[in-house]
Amino acid sequence: MKLRLPVTKLKLFGLMSVMTGVFLGAGLLLGGRSGLIIALVFAGLTNFASYWFSHRIVLRIHGAEEIPEGEMEWLRDAVKEFSDNAGIPEPDLYRSNMRVPNAFATGRNPEHGVVCFTDPLLKKLDRDEVKGVLAHEMAHIENRDTLTNSVVATLAGAVAVLADMAFWGAMFSGGEERGNLASAAVMMVLTPLIATLIRSAVSRTMEFRADSDAVRIHGERDGLASGLKKINAASERSRYTGSKVEEASASLFIDNPFTGDRLARWFSTHPPLQDRLENIRSTEP
Numbered sequence: 001m002k003l004r005l006p007v008t009k010l011k012l013f014g015l016m017s018v019m020t021g022v023f024l025g026a027g028l029l030l031g032g033r034s035g036l037i038i039a040l041v042f043a044g045l046t047n048f049a050s051y052w053f054s055h056r057i058v059l060r061i062h063g064a065e066e067i068p069e070g071e072m073e074w075l076r077d078a079v080k081e082f083s084d085n086a087g088i089p090e091p092d093l094y095r096s097n098m099r100v101p102n103a104f105a106t107g108r109n110p111e112h113g114v115v116c117f118t119d120p121l122l123k124k125l126d127r128d129e130v131k132g133v134l135a136h137e138m139a140h141i142e143n144r145d146t147l148t149n150s151v152v153a154t155l156a157g158a159v160a161v162l163a164d165m166a167f168w169g170a171m172f173s174g175g176e177e178r179g180n181l182a183s184a185a186v187m188m189v190l191t192p193l194i195a196t197l198i199r200s201a202v203s204r205t206m207e208f209r210a211d212s213d214a215v216r217i218h219g220e221r222d223g224l225a226s227g228l229k230k231i232n233a234a235s236e237r238s239r240y241t242g243s244k245v246e247e248a249s250a251s252l253f254i255d256n257p258f259t260g261d262r263l264a265r266w267f268s269t270h271p272p273l274q275d276r277l278e279n280i281r282s283t284e285p
Contacts, residue, residue, distance in 0.1 A: 055106040055114060055146070058249055062104075064094040064116045072122075078131045079115075079138075085217045086142040091115045101125065101234045104252035105137035105146050113141040124234065125227050132214065132223030133231075136254055139213035145206045203251035203269040211276055215283040225280050231255045232273045 049057070067075075075093065083090045091105070091113030101121035107113040115137045122130065140146050215221050235257050250256045251269040270276075 052108070055108060055112065058104075058106050058252060059094060059114065059116065061249060062096045062098055062116070064096040067093040067095050074127060075130065075134070078134055082135055082138050082217050085219070086138055086213075088138070088142050089113065091138065091141055093117075095119060095122065098257070100238050100257045101231050102253045102255060102257045103133050103137055104249075104254065105140040106252065107141065108147045109144065110141050113138075113146065115141075120234070121231065125230055128223035129227035129230065130223075132218055132220075132225070132227045133254055135214035135218035136210050136224055139210040139217055140206065142213065142217070143206070143209060145210065148202060148206075200251070200269050204271050206251075207254075207270050207276065208279055211280050212283045215280060215285050219285045221280050221283065221285065225277055228255065228273065228276060228280075 072093070079090050079093065088110040091107065091110075092115075094114055094116040096116055096118045098118040099120060101118055101124050103115065103117045103121055105113065105115050115134060117130070117133070121133065125133070211224065214224050218224065232255050235255055238257075250258050255273075256268065256270050271279075
């Protein structure tokens, strides 16, 4: 546990540095020195907001609301048990009206941990499967993946918005600024691509580790494995797509819900389902 916090801070500093570089590069290309200064200010504000408020931003993006006290006591009992097993505070429970079965964890540290389930997940999965998903998300909190994932999601969303703003600003500007249209078009494609590569590389290793740790926290494999199969199948059938800001948060979820956006394997935010199931089966409770 003592080693996790320095590693997390180092990883987070690296991610923020790379994303800041993307902002500055876009600003310099599109607006020269003035664009660089504007991008520097924008990057600073975005990094600050990402660190302190990313969990609130993510919950708001997905329309999440806290589950009232007195509801789903069986789930709260599981939270207490898993918190003891993982040695972390009990996270708050939220639910989202997203129309596909899924779940995610957020919060800048275990003391501010949140686990959010979508309504379809709570309806379609049985209790053992929901508990398996809960253990996976609490493993992310234990490993302090939640801060990294939330910051990546917020920054990736900001990069997508910046690219669109640059393109449409150049499209409707007059005079010499029209010469920036080609550059803006390139940045509209390039900046989200860079953000996606960073987000995907970080996410895949976290998912494997959280699957393994979930088996230890829960004390069994079957619930998580069965739940992942149902979630993945439902996502494939739904062909669900969201806004660019929503899709920037794909790495937060237990399985990528935005299946219409899947590209090659190395662009994916999550490992293939069969690889995850083999990893779970090979992990001892």
